[in-house]
Amino acid sequence: MSTRGRVQPPMDHVGDAKALADRLLKNIDGKRDYVSQSLDIYTADVEAAVDRFDAQTKFCNQFKIGFPCILLSEPIPVDWSNLFAFFGLDILSKLKPPQKYDWFNQVGSSLALVGNWGTVTHISSADAISYFRTGLVRFLTVRFSARQSNISTNPGLQFRVITQGIGLRVHWSPAYFFNPQNVFGSPTSPVDAWIQPGKYMFGAVGPNLSLQFDPAMFDIPPLTQATLVSI
Numbered sequence: 001m002s003t004r005g006r007v008q009p010p011m012d013h014v015g016d017a018k019a020l021a022d023r024l025l026k027n028i029d030g031k032r033d034y035v036s037q038s039l040d041i042y043t044a045d046v047e048a049a050v051d052r053f054d055a056q057t058k059f060c061n062q063f064k065i066g067f068p069c070i071l072l073s074e075p076i077p078v079d080w081s082n083l084f085a086f087f088g089l090d091i092l093s094k095l096k097p098p099q100k101y102d103w104f105n106q107v108g109s110s111l112a113l114v115g116n117w118g119t120v121t122h123i124s125s126a127d128a129i130s131y132f133r134t135g136l137v138r139f140l141t142v143r144f145s146a147r148q149s150n151i152s153t154n155p156g157l158q159f160r161v162i163t164q165g166i167g168l169r170v171h172w173s174p175a176y177f178f179n180p181q182n183v184f185g186s187p188t189s190p191v192d193a194w195i196q197p198g199k200y201m202f203g204a205v206g207p208n209l210s211l212q213f214d215p216a217m218f219d220i221p222p223l224t225q226a227t228l229v230s231i
Contacts, residue, residue, distance in 0.1 A: 006193045011147075017140035021133055026049045028129055029057045040147045042156070042196050046140070049177050053132055057125050066122025069131065070178050072215055075121060076130045076135060079179035107160045129223060135176025139199045146197035155194035160200050160225035163188040168204040168231070175199040175217045204231045 014127035020142035024034060024047065032054060036047060056079075060067050125132075146157070161170045161184060172195065173179050180203060188204065195218055203213030212225040214228040 011144070013141050013144040014137070017095055017137045018146045019138055021136045024136070025129065027084055028054050029125060029193050035070060041140075043142050045174075045196065046136070049079065049174065049179075050136075051226050052079055053177060054182070055076065057128065060128075061125050066213050067128035069121055069123055069128065071119045071121055074134075074175065075127070075131050076178045077132050078120070079177045088146060132176060135174075135199075139174055139176045140201050142221075143167060144199040156196035157194065157220055158192060158224075159195050159220055160190045160192045161188070162187075162190045162225060162227045163204050163231050164228065165189070165206060165209065168206040168209065171203045171205065171211065171213075173201045173203075173213070180211055180213060190225070197221060200226075202226050202228055204228065 020039075022178075026032065026034060034047070034050075057067065065071065069081060070078060070186045079132070109213045110191070166187065166189055169189040170184040170188060170191050171180050172182045176199070178201070184195070184202065185193040200218050200220060201213055201216070202218065203211055205211040209231075212231050214226075214230050216226070216229075217228045
């Protein structure tokens with residue numbers, strides 16, 4: 001039977017995002033059996049983020065402490081693995097009790113890790129996993145929506161960030177796992193760079209400005225630029 005003229009069913013970006021998120025997070029905080037598969041989107045960055053989140057969740061559960069999150073419309077888990085050199089390389093057994101570190105204070109506070117930006121709260125690991133998954137699904141939905149452009153093995157999409165100040169260095173974070181250490185480019189304004197599709201947050205730092213993040217989230221695509229109104 002001829003298939004010419006047959007209409008292809010629409011791609012289910014949300015469904016595919018949920019399926020991948022569930023596969024990535026299967027047995028989180030346990031013995032994970034995730035194996036990378038060839039997909040039509042770029043996933044290496046997400047896989048690495050889930051690995052770090054899993055290690056941090058294990059640490060919080062080991063010491064019976066809450067998982068640190070920044071508060072926007074909902075908690076966003078903070079990626080704090082950069083605080084420890086070689087985190088995950090058999091270092092958990094060598095760490096001192098978390099009371100050693102001020103950033104694990106169970107009272108909401110500003111956290112130096114995020115550049116004195118945002119209110120920090122601590123939630124249970126179970127809740128952190130739930131919020132992580134919700135944000136990851138949103139992120140992956142945006143990325144799956146861009147797969148028709150066949151950019152999964154390319155640098156991504158060209159994007160522009162505009163700041164109110166000049167001479168600043170722009171940083172970015174995935175919107176599901178806050179990590180302000182990723183450098184986008186400099187100096188502003190504007191600054192252009194390549195980035196893989198997803199839902200992101202942007203911030204900036206300068207000679208007279210501590211690292212600050214704009215609370216807005218940007219879907220790339222369809223957006224091609226972000227204007228940071230607070231920086």
